[in-house]
Amino acid sequence: MMKRIMIVTLIMVLVLSMSGLVSAQELSGDDVLDKVEESIDAQSSQVKLRMELYNESGSKRTRELEAYTKDGEYDKALICFLAPASVKDTAFLSQEKKSDDEDMYLYMPALGNVRKIAGSQKNGSFVGTDFSYNDLSILGGGKYKEDYQATILDEDDKEYLLRLVPTDEDIEYKFVKMWVQKSNWFPTKLEFYDKDKELYKELISEDIKERSGYWTAEKMTMKDLDEGSKTVIYLDEITYDLELNDRIFTVRYLRR
Numbered sequence: 286m287m288k289r290i291m292i293v294t295l296i297m298v299l300v301l302s303m304s305g306l307v308s309a310q311e312l313s314g315d316d317v318l319d320k321v322e323e324s325i326d327a328q329s330s331q332v333k334l335r336m337e338l339y340n341e342s343g344s345k346r347t348r349e350l351e352a353y354t355k356d357g358e359y360d361k362a363l364i365c366f367l368a369p370a371s372v373k374d375t376a377f378l379s380q381e382k383k384s385d386d387e388d389m390y391l392y393m394p395a396l397g398n399v400r401k402i403a404g405s406q407k408n409g410s411f412v413g414t415d416f417s418y419n420d421l422s423i424l425g426g427g428k429y430k431e432d433y434q435a436t437i438l439d440e441d442d443k444e445y446l447l448r449l450v451p452t453d454e455d456i457e458y459k460f461v462k463m464w465v466q467k468s469n470w471f472p473t474k475l476e477f478y479d480k481d482k483e484l485y486k487e488l489i490s491e492d493i494k495e496r497s498g499y500w501t502a503e504k505m506t507m508k509d510l511d512e513g514s515k516t517v518i519y520l521d522e523i524t525y526d527l528e529l530n531d532r533i534f535t536v537r538y539l540r541r
Contacts, residue, residue, distance in 0.1 A: 314435030314447050317465055321429065324470035324500050327525040329355040334518055338414060341513035348372060353529055361534035362421070366412070375412060376539045379421065381431075389418055392539035399539050408457040415486070415507040415516040419456050423475070423488070432456060435463075443467055469493070471500045485511045497525045 312320075336348040349368040355361045359380050366375040374394045381387040389402035391412075407418040422432065429435070433449035440446065449461040462476040471493050477486035486509055490502035501523060508515040532538060 312437070312445075314437045314449075315430060317437065317445050317447060317470075318430045318433075318435050320470040321465060321472055326356070327354075327497075327499050329353075329525070329527055329529050331522075331524045331527060331529070332520060333522040334520055336414070337517040337519075339515045339517070353533060355529050355531070355534065357531075359534075361531075363534055363538075364421070372412065377411070377421075378534065378536065378539055380534065381422075387422070390536055390539060399536055404455040407455050415509045415512075415514055417457075419453075420488075420507070429463075433461065438462070440467075444473075466493075469495070469500045471502070485509065496523060499525055 330353070332352045332354075334350045334352060336350060338346045338348070347369070348366060351365045351367060353363045361381075362377075362379040364377040366372040374392075376392045378390045378392075379387060380389075386404075389407065390399050391402060392399045402418055409417060411418050411421060419432075423429075429449060432451060432453045434452055435447045435449050438446045438448050444467055445465045447463040447465060449463055451458055451460075457480070459478045459480050459482055461478065463472050464474040465472050471490065473490050473493070475488040476484055477488075479485050486507065489506045489508075490504070491506070492503035493500055494503060495501070501520065503520045505518045506515055507518075
């Protein structure tokens with residue numbers, strides 16, 4: 286009888302221990318976003334990109350870009366257009382102070398001046414692409430928690446499905462759905478829903494590889510489902526965690 290009691294007690298202890306282990310491993314939506322950021326967000330980066338823009342009829346335009354990012358007291362990003370001649374030397378600067386608004390500036394050589402992007406303009410097309418200015422933070426290192434609150438809608442053994450609701454009033458989306466791989470915490474797909482809860486944009490990440498300890502998509506496609514257009518970005522070169530002078534992340538540098 287004593288032996289049976291001991292066995293039952295041992296089984297109960299094991300069950301309770303396992304329950305505690307499962308509970309400890311359960312993640313919230315924000316926890317998943319933390320892991321996404323850890324997986325892909327370097328202290329700094331220098332990237333060379335190719336961009337293909339397709340309109341509804343399938344006509345294609347190409348662009349070449351170089352981008353720099355740096356984290357610190359301010360999160361900073363600089364995007365410079367290298368080709369073709371029609372957009373060469375166009376440059377975009379983003380400066381985001383911790384827990385503060387993000388300042389965005391666009392330099393267009395044809396106009397010869399730097400224009401600050403107002404909050405209402407941040408949902409507009411970024412230099413004719415299917416990305417809005419607000420979407421650029423997605424490309425810059427996955428700092429979703431600064432702009433969105435996440436809940437888990439579903440999960441299986443391979444991925445999480447999150448619902449992201451904007452906390453920044455300047456973001457036009459009603460919500461975003463995000464699929465995150467459990468194997469590397471990389472977001473492979475995002476769906477963007479408008480104020481009427483209708484799907485109208487979709488971002489697909491492909492050719493995901495580990496580079497210098499960070500998971501990186503070598504191809505990203507943003508589709509505008511209403512317009513029938515798409516923008517495809519190919520990553521040609523990338524260097525992580527390099528020394529970057531803060532001087533390049535200034536409005537003055539845009540006019541160089």
